[in-house]
Amino acid sequence: MLFGFNLNTDALIGLREMPTADxxxxxxxxxxxxxxxxxxxxxxxxxxxxxxHRRLTFDVGDYAYLRLHHGYRIQGEDSRKYSNQRAGPFKIKKKVGKLAYKLHLPPGAGLKFHPVVSVAQLEPAPRGPDPYNRPATEQPEFIDVANGPRLTEYVEAILSKRRSNRKLQYLVK
Missing domain, CATH: 1.20.5 (Single alpha-helices involved in coiled-coils or other helix-helix interfaces)
Known part of the structure; x- marks a missing residue:
């Protein structure tokens, strides 16, 4: 069987000459x-x-990072391109099914998604000290979006506005 080719001659031309071919x-x-x-x-x-391929499994109490792709987003981050690619580490509360885990999400952290996450969106957090003695990277703390300061608390008045590159910009006092 050939796909994607246009043959100049018939592929079965030799068989058609045989009168007894079924x-x-x-x-x-x-x-x-x-x-x-x-x-x-x-x-x-x-x-x-x-x-x-190796099957990724976690135990209850392990820590895992959450990939911030495919619908997962932290509230308060405007640009996905320049923001963190993963969040966490989060503690695994329990295993739900074969390929899903329930995470312990901090309350009021702006994480508006269901705590049960597919194993495809999780990365294991390293256990124990770093074998190469690299300095630990500090994870940014989550901003309490629900109880945090509002924009109206900082703006006294809007002095002017302009449109630049299809975006509306405000000059505030």
Whole structure:
């Protein structure tokens, strides 16, 4: 079977010259050969994938980072491009199903998503001290968005406004 090629001649031209050829038998033979090739390719690809893949599992009490992609977002961060790519580490409260975990999210941190997260969105946090004695990176603290200061508490008056690059900018006092 060939896909994506326009043949100048018929692929079965040699078979048409044989008057005794039963095309249904030949077609079934070619179909069986194609099915065997597809089955072999599937087994080969499974073997290659399993050779490098490891199943990610967590225990209750472990810590994991949450990838901030595919719908997960921290409130108060405007640009996803320049913000952190992951949040945490969060403590795992319990295992829910085969591929989902419930995280302990700090209250009032602006994390407006369900605490049950797929294992595909989690990265394991390193355990113990760093073997290379690198300085630990400090995670930024979550801002309490619900009880934090409002913009109206800082703005006394709007003095003027202008439009720049399709955005509205305000001059405030």
């Amino acid at each position: 095309y249904s038998v030949l077609r079934q033979h070619y179909r069986d050969a194609a099915d065997e090739a597809l089955a072999f390719a599937a087994v080969d690809m499974k073997h290659r994938y399993d050779k490098k």
